[in-house]
Amino acid sequence: MKIWQDVASLYQIYPRSFLDTNGDGIGDLNGITEKLDYLSWLGIDSIWISPFFVSPLTDFGYDIANYRAIDPTFGQMEDFQALLKKAHNLDIKVMIDLVPCHTSDQHPWFQESRSSRDNPKRNYYIWRDGKDNSEPNNWRSLSGGSSWEFDELTGQFYLHSFLKTQPDLNWDNPEVRAEIKNIVRFWFDMGVDGMRVDAIWGISKDPDFKDDSTNPDFYGNPDNYGAFIHDRCKMGPHFQKYLQELASVCDEYNDKQMVFEFYPDDKLGDIYHQYSQILTVHPKASAFFMEYRDNEWHAKNIEKKIENYLQSASSTTPFFCIGNHDQPRIVSRLGEERARVLSFLNLLTPGISVIYYGDEIGMMNGELTADDIRDNFSPANSVVDSRDLERTPMQWNDSQFAGFSSAKPWLPVNNNHTKINVDSEKIANDSLLNMHRKLLKLRQTLPILKNGDLSIVENTGNGFILGLKRGLVGQRAYIFINFADEKQSFSVPENAKIITSTHSVNLITAENLQMTIPGHCGVLLIVQ
Ligand code: NOJ
Numbered sequence: 001m002k003i004w005q006d007v008a009s010l011y012q013i014y015p016r017s018f019l020d021t022n023g024d025g026i027g028d029l030n031g032i033t034e035k036l037d038y039l040s041w042l043g044i045d046s047i048w049i050s051p052f053f054v055s056p057l058t059d060f061g062y063d064i065a066n067y068r069a070i071d072p073t074f075g076q077m078e079d080f081q082a083l084l085k086k087a088h089n090l091d092i093k094v095m096i097d098l099v100p101c102h103t104s105d106q107h108p109w110f111q112e113s114r115s116s117r118d119n120p121k122r123n124y125y126i127w128r129d130g131k132d133n134s135e136p137n138n139w140r141s142l143s144g145g146s147s148w149e150f151d152e153l154t155g156q157f158y159l160h161s162f163l164k165t166q167p168d169l170n171w172d173n174p175e176v177r178a179e180i181k182n183i184v185r186f187w188f189d190m191g192v193d194g195m196r197v198d199a200i201w202g203i204s205k206d207p208d209f210k211d212d213s214t215n216p217d218f219y220g221n222p223d224n225y226g227a228f229i230h231d232r233c234k235m236g237p238h239f240q241k242y243l244q245e246l247a248s249v250c251d252e253y254n255d256k257q258m259v260f261e262f263y264p265d266d267k268l269g270d271i272y273h274q275y276s277q278i279l280t281v282h283p284k285a286s287a288f289f290m291e292y293r294d295n296e297w298h299a300k301n302i303e304k305k306i307e308n309y310l311q312s313a314s315s316t317t318p319f320f321c322i323g324n325h326d327q328p329r330i331v332s333r334l335g336e337e338r339a340r341v342l343s344f345l346n347l348l349t350p351g352i353s354v355i356y357y358g359d360e361i362g363m364m365n366g367e368l369t370a371d372d373i374r375d376n377f378s379p380a381n382s383v384v385d386s387r388d389l390e391r392t393p394m395q396w397n398d399s400q401f402a403g404f405s406s407a408k409p410w411l412p413v414n415n416n417h418t419k420i421n422v423d424s425e426k427i428a429n430d431s432l433l434n435m436h437r438k439l440l441k442l443r444q445t446l447p448i449l450k451n452g453d454l455s456i457v458e459n460t461g462n463g464f465i466l467g468l469k470r471g472l473v474g475q476r477a478y479i480f481i482n483f484a485d486e487k488q489s490f491s492v493p494e495n496a497k498i499i500t501s502t503h504s505v506n507l508i509t510a511e512n513l514q515m516t517i518p519g520h521c522g523v524l525l526i527v528q
Contacts (some may be wrong), residue, residue: 001088001093002045004194004256004257006450007352008045008353008443008444009044009347009355010044010048010095010352010354010355011042011044011046011354011357012048012324012325012355012356014027014357014391015027015028015031015032015049015051015052015074016061016391016410017392017393017409017410018031018357019031019034019394019403019405020404020406021034023406024073024405024407025408025409025410026405026410027404028074028075028079029052029070029074029080029083030075030083032049032083033082033083036086036087036090038422039092040092042433042437042440043437043441045093046093046095046193046352047092047093047095048095048097048194048259049096049097050062051096051097051099052096053065053067053068053069053070054066054070054071055071055104055106056104056106057071058104058165058166059163059166059377060374062099063102063103063106063163065104065106065107068183068186084190084192088191093193093257094191094192095192095193095195095259096187096195098180100200100246101161101168101169101171101200102160102162103166103169104165105164105166109121109125109179110125110167113125113127113167114153114158115154123170124169124170124179125159125168125169126159126167126170126205127154127156128148128157130157135148136148136157136209137209137211138211138212138228139161139211139232140212140224140225140227140233141161141163141164142225143162143163143376143377144225144379145223147159147168147233148160149164161199161233162199162377163376171204171238171242172204172207177242177246181246185249188253193255193256193257194256194258194259195256195259196258196261197246197259197260198261200278201262203242204235204236204237204239204241204242205233205236207237209232210232212230212233213229213231214229215228215267229267229268230267231268234265240277240278243281243282243285244282247281247282247285250284250285251284256284257285257286257317258284258286259286259288260278260286260288261288262275262278262287262290271291272308272309272312275308275312276311279312279316280315283315286351287313287319288319288324288354289305289318290321290327291305291309292305292342292346293322295334297338297483299464299465299466299481299483302345302466302483303466306349310454318349318350318352319351319354320346320349320353320354321346322342322343322346322354322356322359323355323390324354325356325387326390327390328390329364329365329389329390330356331359331362331363332364332365332389336362337519337520338520339362340435340520341502343355343436344435344439344481344522345466347436347440348439348468348522348524350451350452350454351450353443358394360432360433361433363395363414364414364420365389365392366389366390366391366411366412367414367415368386368411370382372388372411372412373386388411392411392412393405393411393413394422395414395416395417397421398418398419398421401413402414403421403422403423430504438500439500439524442499446526447472448470448471448475448476448477448526452471453471453472454470455468455469456468456469457493460492462488462489464482465483465490466479466480466481467479467480467490469493475526476527477525478526479522480517480522480523481522483520484519485519485520487516487517487518487519488517488519489516490515492513492514493513494527496528497526497528498510498525499525499526501517501522501523501524502520503518503521508521
C-alpha cells in the first residue's frame with residue numbers, strides 16, 4: 001500500500017450526493033464502494049468522506065450522536081468495512097471526517113450533561129449563567145443568531161458555535177480530549193488512513209469568555225456574525241496545544257495523516273501567520289489551503305498565495321484545494337475557462353491536490369428553489385448562499401436522475417446533467433474530466449509533480465503570466481498560466497517539452513525560448 005508521502009490527490013465525497021444504491025434518493029456507502037473503480041480509473045489515490053455516523057442529520061452528519069456507528073441512512077458497519085477493503089485493494093487511502101468540537105444535542109454525553117448541574121458529564125460542554133437577564137456574552141453562531149441557548153431544565157445557557165442542535169464540546173476538560181483521541185484510535189485501528197478535522201478554530205476559546213470586539217467595517221444588521229471581530233470566541237490560548245495533542249495520535253501508528261479545516265481570519269492578523277501556527281503543529285497534520293476562493297484573478301495575487309502557503313507548510317504536506325461542500329461550485333464562481341485553468345494549476349502544485357466530487361466534470365451550482373432547500377444553515381430557506389447549491393447529486397449520465405438514483409433525489413439534479421456528466425465526458429478527448437485524468441495520472445507517475453519543490457519563474461516579461469518551476473534531484477518542470485482573456489507571449493527559461501495543456505497544443509507556439517499561449521491557458525513543460 002502506498003504511503004501518504006506518495007499520495008498525490010484527495011477526492012472529497014459528500015455521501016448523500018454521490019450514488020444511491022438502495023433507491024431512497026440519498027447516497028450511501030455502498031454507492032461509494034461501487035464507484036471506487038471510477039475513482040481509480042480517474043487516478044485518485046485517496047478519498048475523504050464527509051460524515052456518515054449516527055446523527056439526527058440537522059447538519060447532515062456534522063451533528064454526531066454516536067461517533068462509532070454508521071447512520072442507517074448511509075448503511076451499516078459491514079458496508080464501511082467493505083468500502084475500506086476495496087479502496088485499499090485499489091491502493092486508495094480513506095480519510096473520514098472527525099468532528100471534535102461539537103456533538104449533536106442527541107449525543108448521550110449531552111443528554112447527560114443537560115440533565116443536572118452536578119452530572120459528571122456537565123463539564124463535557126460549556127455551560128454558563130446569563131448576564132443581566134441575557135446571554136453570557138455577545139458571541140454569534142456561524143449559523144445565525146447568538147451562540148448561546150438557554151436550557152430551562154437547569155437554568156443555564158450552553159454554547160453552540162453552529163446550530164443550537166450542535167453544542168460545543170469543552171476541550172478544556174481533559175476527559176473530553178481523551179474521549180476524542182479514543183474515537184480517532186477506534187477508526188485508525190479499523191484501518192482508516194486519516195482524518196479531516198472539522199472546524200478547529202473554536203477548539204480553544206477565551207478562558208474569561210469576554211465579549212468579541214465589534215467590527216467597525218461592518219454595515220448591516222448589528223447582530224450578524226460579520227458585525228464582530230472574533231477575537232475571543234476562537235483560536236484561544238490553548239489552540240496549538242490542543243491541536244498538537246490531537247495530531248499526536250498519529251505517532252502511535254505507522255502512516256496516518258490529519259488535515260484540519262481552517263479558514264484564517266484577516267481581522268485577526270496576518271493570515272499566513274495563522275496558517276503557519278497550524279501547519280507547524282505536527283508533521284502529520286496539515287490544513288487545507290482555501291485562499292483561491294476570494295477569486296482575485298491576477299497572476300501576482302495567485303503567485304503570492306501559493307508562495308506564502310508553501311512557506312507556512314514547509315514542515316508538512318500542503319493540501320491545495322479549490323472547492324468543498326461549503327463553497328459555491330468553482331465553475332459557478334469563475335466561469336468555465338477560469339475554473340478549468342485553476343483546476344490545471346491545482347493539479348500541478350506540490351503535495352496533495354484536493355478535488356470536490358463533481359468538480360472534475362465541471363458541475364455547477366444547482367438550480368434550486370426555496371422549496372428545495374434542505375440545509376438548516378440557509379436563513380429562512382433562502383436559496384442565495386445556500387450550501388445546498390454545491391451539494392446536488394453527482395452527474396453520472398444523462399438519464400432522468402443522472403444515474404445517481406432510481407428515485408427522486410433528496411436535492412434536484414441539475415438540468416445541465418444531460419451535457420455535463422461522467423459518461424459523455426469520458427468519450428470527449430478535450431473534456432475537463434479527461435484533463436483531470438491526464439494530470440492525475442502524471443502526478444502518480446512523475447514524482448517531481450508531487451514531491452518536487454516549487455519556485456517562481458521571474459522574468460517571463462509578461463505580467464499576465466504566472467510561471468512556476470518545479471524541481472526534484474536534477475529534473476525540472478515548468479508550469480505557465482495565462483490569466484488574461486487574450487493570448488500572451490512570454491519567455492521560457494530553457495528548452496523543455498510540452499507535456500500537456502488546458503488547450504489543444506496546436507494553439508500554442510514556441511520558438512527560441514518565446515512561447516505564445518491562448519487566454520486562460522495553462523501549459524506543463526518538462527526538461528528532457
Ligand atoms: C464545517 C463543515 O464543513 C460544515 O459543513 C459544518 O456545517 C460545520 N463545520 C459544522 O460542523
